[in-house]
Amino acid sequence: MKAPLSWLKDYIDLDGVGIEELANLLTNVGLEVESVQLVGVEKPEGKLKNKYFGLSWDKEKFVVAEVVEVNQHPNADRLTLCELNDGTGITTVLTGAPNLFPYLGKGRLEKPLKVAYAREGSTLYDGHQPGQVMTKLKKTTIRGIDSRSMICSEKELGISEEHEGIIELDADAPVGMPLVNYMGDVVYEVAILPNMARDASILGIARELSAVTGRPLCLPEGVAMEKGGAIAEKVGLEVRDAELNPRFMLGMVEGTHARKSPYWVQRRLSLAGMRPIDALVDATNYTMLEIGQPLHAFDYDLLRERSGGKPTIITRTAYAGEKITLLDGSEPQLDPQIELVTDTVGPLSIAGVMGGGETGVHAGTRSPLVESANWNFINLRKTLSKTHINSEAAYRFSRDVHPALAETALGLCLKRVREWGGGEVVQGVLDEYGKPYEDTVNRISAQDIADVLGQEISLEESTQILERLGFTCLIEGSEMVAKSPATRTDIETGIIGQRNLVEEISRVYGYERIAPKRLSDELPPQIGNPGLEAEERIRDIMVSIGLQDTLAYRQTSPEREARLFIGRKAPEALAYVRLKNPITPERTAMRRSAMATMLELLEYNAKFRPGLALFELGPVFLPVADEVLPHEALRLSIGLTGAWDVASWDRPQSKAMDFFDLKGVVEGLLDGLHLEGVKFQATGHPSFHPGKCAEVRVGEEVLGVMGELHPQVKKNYAFGQDAVLVAEFDGEALVRLSNAVFTNKAISSYPAMVEDIALIVDESVPAEDLEALIWQAGGKLLVDVKLFDVYRDARLGDGKKSLAYQLTYQAFDRTLNDKDALNIRNRIVKQTKNTFGAVLRSQQEIR
């Protein structure tokens, strides 16, 4: 909402309040000032907290002047030479403004034309360039005639974008007066919060200023109105459903003639962001901006013609198949939810939203019929959600307008139509007020206020604040009884009503005056969040291993995730949480696969670094049958590709990572989480290389799957030669099975014995099983088993492999001797022979 200062001053005396101070007052009361536009006036001095823009008009150079004669330029058809009096004498000014053509050749003008005049050397906006480009007036010669100064358009002065014609000031403008003194202004653009829609009006803003400054508010007065009377002879009114249309009023003026409104009206409308049209339309718009009640003006004669006699205005919902063409040319689909203003012939407008093109006022209107109505805002919002129409009226009605404003607005509007458009107000008004609004009444004590704020505010001070906001207050003992003003519908009753009042009191009182305190209530039970702690531990472990933490977008598309499969074909129709209004075709659903995200991250980054090691911990979204919400399953994904080491200036890049680099990372993680009983088992997975894929389990529970990306899946991404290694884990299982507390192993102070043995077994014997047996056979003196070589050779025999281990023996109570070692080794050799047919290789062959 844009509020010109000159307009605010119609309702409240703001003398002595600085431009910057006023902006801060507005912000502090809840009307955040987004920008301050300077229209001619100078930027205030000092440190400014608000955003300023605009043009200042030099008092010496910009003045009110009068054009006394308009003559043809001798060498150009489209240019005129104006004889202009700027208060110091007559000068000739060259202009091309089309609105001066009518005065051509009229000789000395009977009524001189008041204009905004810029002398040589003035700095103003260039009227012929788009946007606001500063320019300085210098002497030029146009077709043989010198031009030094200018008669200004609104664009040149920074009032609006209008640059076709010059401004025609009102006749009482004093010649020679500095222009800034005559019509300099400041426009505050304020953000209207959804609960302060009543302030989407100049008077609403002035009321807030009155509350916060304590200065009285001066309300405008419209024409006196009485119900019924002559107007009832001319037009009928029927409201079918008062729920949808709580109030509908009609008033009328006869004998208007189309003409422009006074310039001060046009200027205010322009500054407030509305385009001036003519006196009739301007009167409705001006009144809407003034008090926040939208109005609509019909051409009565057109209505009469349509109906073939006395017209009747009927408000009702649309019939199926009914049609309307609106002012903006659109033809929205109508249905029986949409409330209309109609006559006996058909629709005239969509109620509270926009009028039809046929029956509105126009240049030749003699008898404007003014509608001032109130509409159910919820029904109106439903209409807007279907039709997507934006209008100033819809904006206000969709935030609920108090029905009392319909009456105030009609009186004001009729007065303006008469003043600016001429004619006489037809006696009487029609008023269907089928659902009167009862203003709420609340009782509140100083204690109630202190209970919410933690700050004592006297009942007297609270009362004054509410009264300045338009409440009617009465103190009864320790309580104040506050009746809500007949301008707002947002104050409820009961405990909520009280809270509404506390908000009104505190924001005007000033939040800054409420002294901060520290919480002093009892702490709630301290139950912690072990899940989150475990997640953060996972992050720390991954980072300590050397992997980069990432953060995934939740939104993706099934097509993107289908890249996980050969030929981009997901095995079956996967259930997704799909979006009704996706922002792009690439983000139509919530992700199901953390692996898909990881592959995209690797693909995106592969071009920037020769080696990548990333992880991501976050939810995937899995729809669950018969559940409203999906399961948000926590996933940990790991991605590796390229070399682990970074090449340096004297050392080449190491080999690209393979399955066992990934396994090492996974082992590091599981070790860090102190998971017990972890097993890796070869498995198949559509996204992985058939021979390089394992699942990780604890007992029967599968924690995750890992491996090298299937070469045919890899083709779906822009990867190079290097293998791509990915793992995806069930984060919840990791969190659940991780042990923050574990048993630390004691360290023996006796020396350890180390020896190597190699066992020849069939290829089919899994290394993991053999190692488990070694541990078992070794007994408690065996403290470490490390596989250091896997060897295959024809001499070993077909289908055989040799696994070489470094074994460490150690006791806690003595130093072991060769005999101890021999015993342990013999047990291992014997048991592995019995179970797997293992044969011990001679010692010399091993290393």
Place this chain on the structure above:
Amino acid sequence: MLEIEGKLQAELARGIEALQTVAKVESLEAWKQEFLGKSSLVMQTYGSMGKLAKEERPVIGKAVNQVKVGLEAALAEKEEGIKTASQQETFTKETLDVTLPGRTPRRGRIHPLHLTLRQIYQIFGDMGFQIYRSPEVETDDYNFTFLNIPPYHPARDMWDTFYTEKEGVVLRTHTSPGQVRVMRERVPENIRVILPGTTMRYEQLTARSEIEFIQVELLVVGKGITFADMRGTLNDFARRTFGENARTRLRPSFFPFTEPSAEMDVQCFVCGGEGCGVCKGTGWLEILGCGMVHPTVLRYGGYDPAVYSGFAAGMGIDRSTLMRYHIDDIRHFRNNDIRFLEQF
């Protein structure tokens, strides 16, 4: 003194002097031959001991021993000196250019938004707040209705919502649904929690606006909780985050789930309030919205608003992280460009 004693003394002096000029290990051999070899005076003297008079023997024996020990000590010192000098030469040849770059180990880093979250967890944890998380895909009821935003309420315009194909299910537009969830879980206990998490809004993706972002919300419910408590708590938070001299201000604002509602600004930490690009010249940075929990929300949570009160506050951490590190594009956080992430 016997003549031989004098000779031996002179031999010691001569040997030490001769050693001065020796610089190489090879030259030491010749010196050894001359002074300690078979034909040297010392060794000759030992050899001729048998011929000496009985009473002369101990005197000369002692003298020759002293000289031998002296010469050997000098030799050892010289050998050590030569060795050190030659090593020094080798060391000099091994001199590195210490300005050459080091070998970079692979270093993992925590994502910047997770860093910010951890800082917030720490600060509020110190103040007795626990962490509560709730779903990112939410029902319309929790996301709106229970927060005092019934269908078709004007306040619904405040959020551009992603709707799912399932009726009544949306992507949460804020972490506030967690308010009602935690209340329903903990009623009638006091509540002091923070609600962190990803939220989603239908907005244009630009350098300044994201469709996904992380919010942290704050909820306190108890008996006698006031606006003054809220100011105090938020001031403490601001001081812990922006430094002990951080100044804050509260402005009236509107959120359907709080009343009264406010917006808290903190004095710009970049320019100290003088006005700069980060604060767009205003000297203040908007950091959070807050207010007293609306009675309707308390009721939906199972708390009687006549007995209980509370406050809530919410902040977007993407924006504050942007400001903290002067990051030029909010999309970096979720694009995960390694060149961006590696800087943390």
